[in-house]
Amino acid sequence: MSYFAQVARVPGDPILSLMEAYRLDSNPARLDLGVGVYKDAQGLTPIPRAVKLAEQRLIDLEQTKTYIGGHGDAAFGTLLSQLVLGAGSALLAEQRAGATQTPGGTGALRLAGDFIRHCLPGRGIWLSDPTWPIHETLFAEAGLKVGHYPYVGADNRLDVEAMIAALTHLPKGDVVLLHACCHNPTGFDLTPRDWKRVLEVVKARELLPLIDFAYQGFGDGLEEDAWAVRLFAAELPELLITSSCSKNFGLYRERTGALIVCASDAEKLVDIRSQLASIARNLWSTPPAHGAAVVAQILGDDELKGLWLDELDGMRLRVASLRRGLVEALAPHGLNERFAHIAEQRGMFSYTGLSPLQVQRLREEFSVYMVGSGRANVAGLDASRLDQLASAIARVCVN
Numbered sequence: 001m002s003y004f005a006q007v008a009r010v011p012g013d014p015i016l017s018l019m020e021a022y023r024l025d026s027n028p029a030r031l032d033l034g035v036g037v038y039k040d041a042q043g044l045t046p047i048p049r050a051v052k053l054a055e056q057r058l059i060d061l062e063q064t065k066t067y068i069g070g071h072g073d074a075a076f077g078t079l080l081s082q083l084v085l086g087a088g089s090a091l092l093a094e095q096r097a098g099a100t101q102t103p104g105g106t107g108a109l110r111l112a113g114d115f116i117r118h119c120l121p122g123r124g125i126w127l128s129d130p131t132w133p134i135h136e137t138l139f140a141e142a143g144l145k146v147g148h149y150p151y152v153g154a155d156n157r158l159d160v161e162a163m164i165a166a167l168t169h170l171p172k173g174d175v176v177l178l179h180a181c182c183h184n185p186t187g188f189d190l191t192p193r194d195w196k197r198v199l200e201v202v203k204a205r206e207l208l209p210l211i212d213f214a215y216q217g218f219g220d221g222l223e224e225d226a227w228a229v230r231l232f233a234a235e236l237p238e239l240l241i242t243s244s245c246s247k248n249f250g251l252y253r254e255r256t257g258a259l260i261v262c263a264s265d266a267e268k269l270v271d272i273r274s275q276l277a278s279i280a281r282n283l284w285s286t287p288p289a290h291g292a293a294v295v296a297q298i299l300g301d302d303e304l305k306g307l308w309l310d311e312l313d314g315m316r317l318r319v320a321s322l323r324r325g326l327v328e329a330l331a332p333h334g335l336n337e338r339f340a341h342i343a344e345q346r347g348m349f350s351y352t353g354l355s356p357l358q359v360q361r362l363r364e365e366f367s368v369y370m371v372g373s374g375r376a377n378v379a380g381l382d383a384s385r386l387d388q389l390a391s392a393i394a395r396v397c398v399n
Helices: 014-024 049-061 074-085 104-119 133-141 160-167 192-205 227-235 266-283 290-299 302-333 356-366 383-398
Strands: 097-103 125-129 146-150 175-179 208-213 239-244 256-262 349-351 375-377
Touching: 049 290, 049 302, 074 097, 074 227, 074 239, 074 256, 074 290, 097 104, 097 266, 104 133, 104 208, 104 239, 104 256, 104 266, 125 133, 133 146, 146 160, 160 192, 192 227, 208 227, 227 239, 256 266, 256 290, 290 302, 302 383, 356 383
Parallel strands: 125 146, 125 175, 175 208, 208 239
Antiparallel strands: 097 256, 239 256, 349 375
16 A cells, blocks of 8 residues: 555746756856846855854854744844834834744745634735735635735736725725735835825725735835835734845845734734744744844844945845846837836836746747746846847847
């Protein structure tokens, strides 16, 4: 008898499969615009200097490898909450907000999903269309009913009116997932006026916002990117926020993130955190320590924090420059107007508007790798190869 005889093979993750196809491609001119990591001009995903210095301090100072507890590194939780909500946040002063450390932003999302299922039974969750594909599977695996609201229209433009109209008809009390900035996968962000309109609908429908904040510092700046999060935190009694340190600290493989909960009062926060610790115990027991200790070292030291801020600004400005550069490189092909939105988008990703067939041709004919939906990781570009990419895009768009 074979216990595993009935175990079927499932398709691999499309982005991880894209990584493998890129690795096997022998074309020296190949371009990887699929995997969602920041790359420098040399095509490497660098470790920020501030991180390296913080790690050296940990080597010298760390005295134990014992567990760090269900909510993780306390200093990390405090400092990250200040980074997200603001150092002068009234919620933090009133002890109405607290962070539970998780294995990356993905872990924070899963913890939020399990919390909703266990503690808010019957509540559905609503995602933008499109959204990060793992949002779909992660919340479904957590046992939640998943629905969608429109975000980008058929013209590959942000459709705020359709979004607002859909949110207006969501069941009262349901959960709505919102991207704080650098929307993944589209790169289209709401304006402050748009956010205020969404907030009014959230209030009217008594929705619970779950704000995915994976790219703080990659949009318009560290403080600017937190504007919508802080608006909602100030205007609503309850809020869930997932934060990731993968991109802005370059800690991808260290899996460093947190679920930040904002509650109506300090006593209720204690109740909620007890539930989160219990749920986390059955998911991963206690989170990994290293990445959180690195972040705490950086945010707790003025010199390291200043260095990190400079490096983060450099990454953000480089990506913005690549966006503008690609649109300019498309101009000689008469395509700059068609792809002008790429320069208007924020963050690492762009919903280019290329069709699945065009994406396939880019891969097969020019060794340019991006997700089938047309989502491209702009941060994977090299400024010296913008003309090469523009020429390839022109070939598949014109012919």
